[in-house]
Amino acid sequence: MPSHAFVDESIRNGYLMSAAVIAAGDLAPARGKLRELCKPGQRRLHMKDENDSRRREILSTLAGLGLQIHHLYRAPVSGRPIRSSRDDCLRALIPALLALDVDRLVVESCGQDHRDNQIIGPLADRLAARGRFAWLHLAPAADPLLWTADAAAWAYGKGGDWRRRVEGIVAQVTDLP
Template sequence: MPAHAFVDESIRNGYLLSAAVVPVAELSIARGKLRELCKPGQRRLHMKDENDSRRREILSTLTGLDLQVYLCRASLAGRPVRAGRDECLRALVPALLEHDVSRLVIESCNQDRRDNQVIQPMAGAFVAAGRFAWVHAKPSTEPLLWAADATAWAVGRGGDWRRRVREIIRFTADLA
């Protein structure tokens, strides 16, 4: 079943890239449920800004959605963050392509151009065949980026937080 993936990062115990993968038929439902979690005046959800009660509510909502999470973690020991990001993208993109992801949305930051340079060689044939596209987006414009943020936060935090999202994690790559 065709799906879209939404990617965000967390830097805790290494570099963690999280992709929330949502079937195309479920995109509007998932976006709506996440938007409902925003409080008046809140433009987006961001786990670092929420209290524990809200974090539990957000994670509970995520596990009730039709989504799966793909995770890649790279060590940063003695390496720049960018090296970890590149390594994670190189592991994540092929895994997503294997599982019928046709669109990848990555949270926009000051690394967009370098992301494009890393993704293009892996995705070129799929793009040429019209089977894959990727874009960078601001989290205030794409609620499903919040799902990637929340799962990256929970996994990075560990303990009970990680347990709360365990059932939606489909793929994990721990890179050297």
Template sequence: MSVHVFVDESRRGGTYLLAAAVVPPGRLDRLRCLVRNLLLPGERRIHFQAENDSRRRKILGEFVTHGARAQIYLGCGRPDRVRAVCLERLLDDVISWDTRRLVIESRGEADATDRALIHRMLTRYESVRERMSYEHLLPHDDPCLAIPDAVAWAYGAGSDWRRRVAPTVTEVVNLGVVARPGKREARAPVVRRAYPGSLPLPSGEAAIDATRAAGPANCSRTSRLEVHSVVGGVQFGLMRW
């Protein structure tokens, strides 16, 4: 099944997060319509950080109800370095998902760095370059960019927000501490855990709840994510440190 992927970032202290919403072509119009219907009068986009808590709960609830799905990539270190490593991991997945279109929220002049990295990786995959397009868009250019914006913010916020967004998260890829290129230093191993079933779209009965009351991942220590299925509407999961 081919998919479209929408990407946005969030930062929590020393933790950098990249969220990628994975949408089959047949669900694009439905999710775009959903986001447009959630806009307040005069709004051109949903900016999750700027919303009040009541709006945040409503938006997350609608995304869960309508089956939005996203993966999260996170790490600690200088944001530009962590972003580059997260994007590389994401691109490996994008290629395996038979992605037809990759949309990344624009960061202005910094988009050139993303484009160079994407071009460098895709030169190794001629067939992928022929079938997949990628572009940077402003948040109001495609309503689906609201999904990774909300997922990244809520997961990074931890506590009850992470619990609420958990049913939309298919996988969390923890890259640990990202060192400077060429520097030799101890780094936590990459921790990657997924739900049972095929990616990128797991069954609606699977969900991640890696809630930690203290908030986002503490990258000074190695973490292990244990994932359990939803039973009777209750999400089970544990982040061990």
């Protein structure tokens, strides 16, 4: 069954890119559960803006969705531009997503969209994926499934009990040189 992937990042002890891969049939129920977590007037969830109680609630909800969905890519940032780390993560991520039958990638828009497209487009062409693999950038409030990638990256990067809380939904962690 085709899947969609939702990507966000965190920078803590290196660059961490999180991809939430979700089967197309599970998208609507997962979005609904996540929207229920928003407080009145809140447009999106963002782990750095939440208190610890809310963070636990968000992570429990993610775990309760019953999906082992997150693929994390870590790249060093020491002595090099963060953009280089992001590029490396995208280069590793795209072939992995294609192997998982992902046909749509949604990346959280963060002012780097044009450069991301310069990495993703040629990869899709080289892997003969153009036409069966689409990607776009969206604002964080535009799709609640972007929040899952944010939550997983934040918790994994924070470590300790926070990392333990996402172990059940993290399918893979790949360390890049």
